[in-house]
Amino acid sequence: MDKNTVIGLLLIVAVLVGFGYYNSTFQPQNPSQAVVQKTANQEVSNVAERKDARKEALVIVDSTALFYKQLSVTDTASHDYVVLKNNNVIVEINPRGGTIGNVYLRNYTSYDDFHEGKKIPLHLYDGQNASLNFSFNTSTGVLNTSDYIFETVDQKDSTQVTMRLATGNGTKLDLRYCLLSGDKYMMNVEVVTFGMEKYATTQTKNLAIDWSQKIKQHEKGYDFENRYSSLTYKLTADDTQMLSEIQDDSETAEGPVDWVAFKSQYFSTVLIAPVSEFQGLSARSRQIPKEAKNNDAGFLKDYNVKMEIPFDVTGTKATQLQFFFGPNSFNLLKSMDADKVGEKDLDLEDLVYLGWPLFKWINRFFTIYVFDFLTWLGLPMGIVLLLITILMRIIVYMPTRKSFLSSAKMRVLKPKVDEISKKYPRKEDAMKKQQEMMSLYSQYGVSPMGGCLPMLIQMPLWIAMFNFVPNAIELRQEGFLWADDLSTYDSIWDFGFHIWGIGDHLSLFCLLFCVTNLVYSHMSIRQQRDSMSAEQAQQMKMMQWMMYLMPVMFFFMFNTYSAGLNYYYFISLLASALTMWYLRRTTDDAKLLAKLEANYQANKNNPNKKPKGLAARLEALQKAQEAQMEARRNRQK
Incomplete structure (x- = not known):
């Protein structure tokens, strides 16, 4: 590996370090997440069947004066949540406001419950820490659904219900819910009025939505989960936008919006405008620190959005919405278009961030297909990652071999390069020396830039996997070797206290990777020294020390990253080192030099053979600089 290869490597490593830094947070450690206490013998189905009597401050008003009275909290009353359920989702509708109270995912559980061996449905949406309010203008003021108690009507089965707000004079506001049956994760919602046009004003054109939710910590590591949790929305005429994952952020959408997602690392609650669009979206995301206590303990972020959607107060046309409650699985999200109400594509798969365009396409059209096929075979996830690594090594083997042979050719020509260096000891002869070296390489058929190609191929694959592995929900709660969950960090030593830059644990996979x-860095540096002159080696010392320093920096970056990602990088580098060792053992320097001498003899009749490609451009540039220096000397004379 020559100088140009090392420079290319360092530039690419710098990109990787910068990318890792961008995705990192520097916050103190979080206490354990507060979890709901349940008895050990509680079955999953109990959650769906239970109806808690909840005492809350409710608005009690005369129904005949619903729109003429300033509402105030005057009484308390008990009410039961309305339960909708299918094979995957349990939704509890709160009569207070007529909107969603709780959502559970039946086939998933939090890390704490998983670690304790409990099969308790994951509490995705907690009404105690979330709110959803619909409001619109009337002739008597703004009507907020959160101020009223809705009546349950038309509950045909466990998937459909209508929540109604009615007055004695026939005016009604209905919120209709339909949870798709079977193995679905979508719920359709309609907002429709009856007889309310007499209270309409010129401003009664839009339904305002105010939606907030605190995002629970469901995974083991706060830092890693928080790094991949973000409030996300899809612009109708543009791409998906995300608020900052690592700091408080707020923004206003620059146009109509198709959907808004309250996203954690592996799960999302998405509010969709399937027919029309959301207008005037204002979004805010607040970080909840790891050390937060009381009401903020056990949460990652606090999301809020305010927006509007077209609303027909006459009741002729219902305002249609959809909710998605489920996992951030690329193929699952992509399949949600089959359940859409409108004509436009939802593009919910954009919730699974696959990287910048180049890396996104690698993951989209290579990694996902290979990963899904190996997963379909029923292999353990550790073996799946191992096989992906082997496949990638096969893909880059020929470029890697070509790169190694390029360095080997320069190594066997080193004595001749040293002779040229001795011939031009003065600094002012540096250009002549470089030109003669380039001519030497050309005559012997050696490309000094040949060592860069494998890096140009391998680094995009590395960065693509950097984006893929943390978003692969298939790794969640899948164990391998000593790691009980490949989606979060593995720990062989819990310190019991926080150390700056490391955390409160030591990851063995991270240690093996580093x-x-x-x-691998030592092997690369040794190969580099063997192909350089003494002068070049002296000039490259600083870069070589930087190559030794990079693994140390990676330790501080990746100790809190997922075991799956560190495991992949470990076996990938191990495969690279073994490949380099194999090529070194199977390369005969004497035969290689004989082949180069044959090239030289073939070019002997053309002693003025010019370099090609980049080497030719470098030589032309050097000659131009030499001509400029000569002209300057003539002017001085």
Whole structure:
């Protein structure tokens, strides 16, 4: 590996370090997430069947004066949640406001419950820490659904219900819910009025939506889960936008919006405008620190959005909405278009961030297909990652071999390069020396830039996997070797206290990755020294030390990253080191030099053979600089 290869490597590593830094947070450690206490013998189905009697401050008003009285909290009353359920989702509708009270995912559980061996449905949406209010203008003021108690009507089965707000004079506001049956994650919602046009004003054109939710910590590591949780929305005429994952953020959408997602690392609650669009969206995301106590303990972020959607107060046309409650699985989200109400594509798969365009396409059209096929075979996730690594090594083997042979050719020509260096000891002869070296390489058929190609191929694959692995929900709660969950960090030593830059634990997979990186760096530096002149080696010392320093930096970056990602990087670097060792053992320097001498003899009749490609451009540039220096000397004379 020559100088140009090392420079290319360092530039690419710098990109990787910068990318890792961008995705990192520097916040103190979070206490354990507060979880709901349940008895050990509680079955999953109990959640669906229970109806808690909840005492809340409710608005009690005379129904005949519903729109003429300033509402105030005057009484308390008990009310039961309305339960909708299918094979995957349990939704509890709160009569207070007529909107969603709780959502559970039946086939998933939090890390704490998983670690304790409990099969309790994951509490995705908690009405105690979330709110959803619909409001619109009337001739007597703004009507807020959260101020009223809705009546349950037309509950045909466990998937459909209508929540109604009615007055004695026939005016009604209905919120109709239909949870799709079977293995679905979508729920359709209609907002429709009857007889309310007499209270309409010129401003009664839009239904305002005010939606908030605190996002619970469901995974083991706060830092890693928080890094991949973000309030996300889809612009109708543009791409998906995300608020900052690592700091408080707020913004106003620059146009109509198709959907808004309250997203954590592996799960999302998405509010969709399937027919029309949301207008005037204002979004806010607040970080909840790890050390937060009381009402904020056990949460990652606090999301809020305010927006409007067209609303027909006459009741002729219902305002249609959809909710998605489920996992951030790329193929699952993509399949949600089959359940859409309108004509436009939902593009919910954009919730699974696959990286910048180049890396996104690698993941979209290579990694996902390979990963899904290997997962379909029923292989353990550790073996799946191992096989993906082997496949990638096969893909880059020929470029890697070509790169190694390029460095080997320069190594066997090193004595001749040293002779040229001795021939031009003065600094002012540096250009002549470089030109003669380039001519030497050209005559022997050696490309000094040949070592860069594998890096140009391998680094996009590395960065693509950097984006894919943390978003692969298939790794969630899948164990391998000593790691009980490949989606979060593995710990072989819990310190019991926080250390700046490391955290409160030591990850063995991260340690193996960094040690292997050191070994691979040492092998690369040794190969580089063998192909350089003494002068070049002296000039490259600083870069070589930087190559040794990178694995140490990676340790501080990746100790809190997922075990799956560190495991992949470990076996990938190990495969690279073994490949380099194999090529070194199977390369005969004597035969290689004989082949180069044959090239030289073939070019002997053309002693003025010019370099090609980049080497030719470099030589032309050097000659131009030499001509400029000569002209300057003539002017001085």
